[in-house]
Amino acid sequence: MFQPKGQAPCLRFGLAGEYRVMSELLLRGLTPSKVILDDGGIDIVLTNKKTIQVKTAKKLWSNKRGYKFSADRYKNGLQADFYIFWLFDDDIFLVVPKEEMNKNGYMNILTEYTGGYSYPRTKFLKFKDAWNLLG
Numbered sequence: 001m002f003q004p005k006g007q008a009p010c011l012r013f014g015l016a017g018e019y020r021v022m023s024e025l026l027l028r029g030l031t032p033s034k035v036i037l038d039d040g041g042i043d044i045v046l047t048n049k050k051t052i053q054v055k056t057a058k059k060l061w062s063n064k065r066g067y068k069f070s071a072d073r074y075k076n077g078l079q080a081d082f083y084i085f086w087l088f089d090d091d092i093f094l095v096v097p098k099e100e101m102n103k104n105g106y107m108n109i110l111t112e113y114t115g116g117y118s119y120p121r122t123k124f125l126k127f128k129d130a131w132n133l134l135g
Contacts, residue, residue: 017056017086018043024093028131041072041079050134053080059089067109071101082134085109085124095130 018034022044025032031047044052057067067087071078078098085094087109094109109124127133 013058014054014056017088018054020056020086021052021054021084021093024131025134028135030131030134043080046134048135050082051080052082052084052134053078054084054086056086056088069109093129093131094124094127095133096124096127097133100124100127 022032022034025044025046032044032052033046034044035042041053042051043054046052053071055069055071057069060066060068067085069085071080071083078101081098083096083098083101085096086092087094
């Protein structure tokens with residue numbers, strides 16, 4: 001893949017995740033606005049004033065068994081109302097309310113393989129495609 005000089009691959013990957021989530025929100029009838037300066041752990045604001053941080057990751061580890069995420073945390077704790085995790089390799093979205101996140105903002109998601117299909121094996125499974133929580 002061509003990588004322009006001076007551009008960090010993870011920055012571009014994260015930005016791609018934000019726009020991917022914005023397209024999902026638009027297709028579901030919500031109106032997202034991209035925060036230009038990510039200075040407070042918020043990537044997207046909806047017209048209903050709910051705030052979102054988007055985290056995107058590829059599978060880790062040699063056996064490709066899972067994902068590792070780290071939510072942006074500030075001295076006042078987690079800032080966004082919702083955290084949307086895009087499990088890139090499986091094209092799965094988890095829409096997690098702030099109250100369900102652990103205090104340190106770290107999360108590992110293991111995946112299982114059955115018949116070539118991968119799904120999250122985590123307490124966050126109930127938040128798979130939970131876009132309705134944002135409406």
